[in-house]
Amino acid sequence: MTAPLTAGANPFQDRETGRRLIARIGEKLDRLGATERKPVRLMEICGGHTHTIFRHGLSGVLPAGLEFLHGPGCPVCVLPMGRIDDCVAIAEDPRVIFTTFGDAMRVPGSKKSLMQAKADGADIRMVYSPLDALELARRNPDREVVFFGLGFETTMPSTALTVLKAEREGIANFSLFCNHITIIPTIRAVLDTPGMMVDGFIGPGHVSMVIGLKPYRFIASQYDRPLVVTGFEPLDVLQSVWMLLDQIDRGVVEIQNQYARVVPEEGNPQANAAIDAVFETRPFFEWRGLGSIDESGVAIRERFARFDAERRFAVRSPAVAEPDSCQCGGVLTGTVKPWQCPLFGGACTPESPVGALMVSSEGACAAYHQYGGLRKGAA
Amino acid sequence: MSSNDNHSSPRAAAPRRRVQVPTVTIAHGGGGSAMRDLVEDVFVGAFGDGGAPLEDQARLPMADLLARGDRLAFTTDSFVVHPLEFPGGDIGKLAVCGTVNDLSVGGAVPVALSCAVVIEEGLEVETLRRIARSIAATAEAAGVRVVTGDTKVVARGACDRLFINTSGVGVIRQGLELGIANARPGDAVIINGPLGDHGAAILAARGELAIDAPVASDCAPLNGLIAALLAAVPGTRLLRDATRGGLAAVLNEMAEASRVGVRLDEDAIPVRAEVRGFCELLGLDPLYLGNEGVAVAVVPADRADAALAALHAHPLGAMAARIGTVTDERPGRVVMDTPFGGTRMVDLLVGDPLPRIC
Amino acid sequence: MCLGIPGRIVAITDAEAMMATVDVSGVRRSVDVTCVAPKDGPLDGLVGRWTLVHVGFAMSLIDEEEAKATLAILHEIGEANAEIAAFAGEVA
Numbered sequence: 030m031t032a033p034l035t036a037g038a039n040p041f042q043d044r045e046t047g048r049r050l051i052a053r054i055g056e057k058l059d060r061l062g063a064t065e066r067k068p069v070r071l072m073e074i075c076g077g078h079t080h081t082i083f084r085h086g087l088s089g090v091l092p093a094g095l096e097f098l099h100g101p102g103c104p105v106c107v108l109p110m111g112r113i114d115d116c117v118a119i120a121e122d123p124r125v126i127f128t129t130f131g132d133a134m135r136v137p138g139s140k141k142s143l144m145q146a147k148a149d150g151a152d153i154r155m156v157y158s159p160l161d162a163l164e165l166a167r168r169n170p171d172r173e174v175v176f177f178g179l180g181f182e183t184t185m186p187s188t189a190l191t192v193l194k195a196e197r198e199g200i201a202n203f204s205l206f207c208n209h210i211t212i213i214p215t216i217r218a219v220l221d222t223p224g225m226m227v228d229g230f231i232g233p234g235h236v237s238m239v240i241g242l243k244p245y246r247f248i249a250s251q252y253d254r255p256l257v258v259t260g261f262e263p264l265d266v267l268q269s270v271w272m273l274l275d276q277i278d279r280g281v282v283e284i285q286n287q288y289a290r291v292v293p294e295e296g297n298p299q300a301n302a303a304i305d306a307v308f309e310t311r312p313f314f315e316w317r318g319l320g321s322i323d324e325s326g327v328a329i330r331e332r333f334a335r336f337d338a339e340r341r342f343a344v345r346s347p348a349v350a351e352p353d354s355c356q357c358g359g360v361l362t363g364t365v366k367p368w369q370c371p372l373f374g375g376a377c378t379p380e381s382p383v384g385a386l387m388v389s390s391e392g393a394c395a396a397y398h399q400y401g402g403l404r405k406g407a408a
Numbered sequence: 409m410s411s412n413d414n415h416s417s418p419r420a421a422a423p424r425r426r427v428q429v430p431t432v433t434i435a436h437g438g439g440g441s442a443m444r445d446l447v448e449d450v451f452v453g454a455f456g457d458g459g460a461p462l463e464d465q466a467r468l469p470m471a472d473l474l475a476r477g478d479r480l481a482f483t484t485d486s487f488v489v490h491p492l493e494f495p496g497g498d499i500g501k502l503a504v505c506g507t508v509n510d511l512s513v514g515g516a517v518p519v520a521l522s523c524a525v526v527i528e529e530g531l532e533v534e535t536l537r538r539i540a541r542s543i544a545a546t547a548e549a550a551g552v553r554v555v556t557g558d559t560k561v562v563a564r565g566a567c568d569r570l571f572i573n574t575s576g577v578g579v580i581r582q583g584l585e586l587g588i589a590n591a592r593p594g595d596a597v598i599i600n601g602p603l604g605d606h607g608a609a610i611l612a613a614r615g616e617l618a619i620d621a622p623v624a625s626d627c628a629p630l631n632g633l634i635a636a637l638l639a640a641v642p643g644t645r646l647l648r649d650a651t652r653g654g655l656a657a658v659l660n661e662m663a664e665a666s667r668v669g670v671r672l673d674e675d676a677i678p679v680r681a682e683v684r685g686f687c688e689l690l691g692l693d694p695l696y697l698g699n700e701g702v703a704v705a706v707v708p709a710d711r712a713d714a715a716l717a718a719l720h721a722h723p724l725g726a727m728a729a730r731i732g733t734v735t736d737e738r739p740g741r742v743v744m745d746t747p748f749g750g751t752r753m754v755d756l757l758v759g760d761p762l763p764r765i766c
Numbered sequence: 767m768c769l770g771i772p773g774r775i776v777a778i779t780d781a782e783a784m785m786a787t788v789d790v791s792g793v794r795r796s797v798d799v800t801c802v803a804p805k806d807g808p809l810d811g812l813v814g815r816w817t818l819v820h821v822g823f824a825m826s827l828i829d830e831e832e833a834k835a836t837l838a839i840l841h842e843i844g845e846a847n848a849e850i851a852a853f854a855g856e857v858a
Contacts, residue, residue: 040837047748049844077768086750130821131690131762144759157617157690157763158822160798164618183768184765187823190800194783235768238818238826261770263748268840290833291770291818291826300801300825379758389764399755620794685791689819691769765769765821 041262050267055092057274063094070096070226071273072363074216075233076103076389077261083396085263095270098226098363099393101215101319102233104180104208105132106385106392107361109317110349112208113138119175119206119342120151126169127153128162129177136388139349159191159205166195166203175338179208183235185327186300189307192329192336206338207329210314212236213244214325220252222362229273230256231266234288239304241296242284249282260288307333315348317385318357357384360393367394374398424448432531437561447559450533454540455547455554466555468520468577477579481516483507484575492535492570494613496605496624497700499572500539504546504554505629505700506651507576512631513647513703515586515638516578518550524558526571539570550629552576584638590645591666593736596712598705600633600725601626602678603655607697607761608686617763621686626701633724637705640718645706654696656754658704659732659742672732672744672754691764696757706734770820772828775799778809786812788819799824 040046063069073079079099082088088097101107113136120127120143127143134144134155147153152172156162159176166174178188188205195203212233219225232245237258245256255276259269269287276283286292307330314326329337338344351357354372359365367373367386377383379395386392425445427436435442473480487503497505504521511518523543527536547554605626612621630649638644648658655677659670679687679694687694701724707715712730719725732744742754773788773795784800786809802817802824803809816828 042747044747044749046840046844050840053843075768077770083752084746085748086746086752087748088750090748090750130765132764134762135758154616155763157619157765157795160796160822161616161618180765181768183770183820183825186801186825187798187821190798190823233768235770235818235820235825238770264840268836268843271843287836290829290836293826293829297801297826299803303800399753618796622792682792685793688771689773689790689793689795 039262041260041264043264047264047267050264050271051090054095054267054271054274057271057278058092058094060278061094061274065093068094068096069274069277070098070228070363071231071270072098072100072219072227072229073231073266074100074102074212075231075236076106076392077233077235078231078259078266079103079393079396081261081263081266083399087263087266091270099360099396100219100363101316101361102181102212103386103389103392104184104210105136105389106357107210107316107318108133108136108179108208108385109315110137110139111315111347113142114140114349115344115346116143116177116206117141117146117151119338119344120146120153121149122173122342124173125152126165126172126174127151127177128156128165128174129153130179131155132389133177133179136385137382139347159188160194163191163195163200163203166200170202172202173341174203175342176203176205177208178205181210181212181233181236182239182304185209185304185308186239186297189303192307192333193303195336196333201335204336204338204341205329206344207308207327209308209327210316210325211310211327212240214322216248218319218322218325219362220248220254222364224364225362227254227363228277229254231269231273232256232258232284234258234260234265234292237286237288237292237296239297239300242286242292242294245284249284253282255282255284257285257287258292260291315346318351318355318361320358352383355384357386357394360386367397370394424452427533430532430534432527432529432533432536432561434529434561434563437527437559443559446533450536450540451557451559453537454544456544466520466522468555473519473579476517477581479580481511481514481578481580482575483510483514484573485510486571486573488568488571489610490568491613492539494625495609497627498539498542499570500543501546502627502700503572503574504543504550504552505627507574508550508552508629508631509649509700509703511576511578512629512634513586513649514578514580515584515647516580517635518552518576518578518631520553520555521547521574521576522556523554524573525560526567527559527561528567528569529561529564531569536570546629550631584642586644586646588646588648588662588665591662591668591706591734592645593668593734594709595645595706595734596709596715596730597659597670597672597732597734598707598712598715598719598728598730599650599655599678600630600703600705600719600728601701602680602683602727603650603699603702604679604683604687604694604697606700607654608683610698611690612686617690619686619689621682623680623682623686626699628701628724630701630703630724633719633722634703636718636722637715641707641711641715643708643711644715645708648704650699650702650704652698653756654694654698655702655704656695656742657756659754660756662706663742664740666734667739669735669737669739670732670742671735671737672742674744675747676729676731678727678729692761695754696761709733768820770818770825772816773819775812775815775817775824778813781809784809786824788817788824790819795819795822797822797824801825802827
């Protein structure tokens, strides 16, 4: 397939198909007796899906008997303040060129964001890829180039392969500040939340192309909830909604793959090999809004210690208390709606975020603030 | 460092002086002969010699202005773009277009510009010559004169190679009343060309993202296009150029000032395929990218076709489109109908759009 | 999370370093193809293939048959009588 997979003439954005799908979803919800007061609640784990839902206005066109809960899958949003403080401390070392994805620039630390640190004189550069950071290291042999690695399993292979490349080329002035987190303990944390209301999961598409489908099996077998691995086009999300409702309707609980064009059942072996070579599980990792989650993060293995910014720089990861009355944790687990937080839109806005979910455009609160308004007013 | 130096030569008959060194130094801002060499070489070289004696100010005959309208429009803008030269333009072209367009969207016919440059020592003289020639060529294309200027040289690190400020005056003809608060429910929202070309071209040209995008800035003087529109639709309510903050910023400002809502039709908004590709790769939204040749026009609904016909007949309006409607719903808010039949808010961004990976 | 964009591999630029050029609507970027490289055999077979690009890495080859199958199911759900709908759910 050629043109159809690019934007523009994209068949996964076809309005007419979407309209019919929405009608079928409505019929399913009616059969299930779902209403606005008693909706079917589906959680999209991944911030990319949150973005698709708001970007295309999907909440507004779907029947009121369906409610989206926006899950913890935005790695920027769940980064604790202490780690941003670490980034700032590393970046302010005059030897360092600190490189980061654009997403992390505005995330507040306890004292400042990376953007503020840049304004204060730190050499901080936005890059598109960890490979670009490695290139900066090649070109600046007299400087220490640190890459701020964050993200779930989707992004891990890219930083792992970059470290392997650095080792192969013997690049001595490159290191990775590893803040990667893993999806499965995160989902487990949501499932274990008291009062958890999720009826089914719209599963992360790009994490799954790395890890495959098998790691999700426990969600069906132990927690009796369905999950459908889903692509990021509007029709992908609608199809998955339909598939989840159809499972509920048929009384089955399964892990399904709507995104088979990208996600192989077994994941990506080369990507997993790179991850295994470079990273090992941390005993626990601190999340903003969710607290500490066991085995939810990875660190760089001893063998690659010289590429580990945590070992090369004095990284203290200070414990920074969450701001008072911030409800990010509740929002992440689906027990609190963004606008139910006392800070939403008042003390906490995209201009001056208090909670992490107001920071990234994929954070549930920022998304509601930017695109939402409409639905919230109606609901 | 220097007083105002009018960019015309006091010594019309003598051969023009040339800068003999490859880069600008602090001496070129010192008010002495080095500075005179620079001004004559670079600016007089580009703008030609008006033959007028050097004064500390330009003098514009009132009678000429009064014959063309009843109000003087006056605007200023500073340009700090990095890199200085990019596909589709350079800082000089941008400086002329920016000020010409700021005058034009007020309905003013641009008459004269000032041009002040702040040069970081070390800038190549040849680069400065190219940019000065670009200023001259763009001014000529727009039918305006650069009548006064100023040159400063600052120490390395005090600016980024070259900053330019242009101010401009223009004349608004009697009876023409364009204003950001004039939009009324039912009006049509029209733009003359595709969104995001400039923003994407600049981001790509910086090279930091290592993305090769066949995108050129849309940087262009819009006064001719706007004159054609105003001739066809004298009842145009308002015009704005969608520069920093993109279309989203202009429409939010208008919605607030006019106390109206705006409803956009996403399908109708022109964006080039390559700009769309660039945005997808980086997670950017063309609604927020800056433009330097896109004007937003609001016209009464029954004049929308006439406005589009006038724009389509102009080379800078070939892709003109009606992209939305002014409404009385949700005053102060801009919403967009998505191709899916959904609706999303189009709010202001906090700052620059940042490339995102998640 | 994890912005991934379909792009087409148009050239192998450095086989040893596993680097290729990907085209997204005319926009080009150099990407690492380690994750989609064939187990044995040259990288040239990748040229012309669609891939999912994330932060400068080709992360998955897009399976055109699966894409067609998903679209077919989408249309079937849209047409929807109960049998087709149930069938679609099982196939997906």
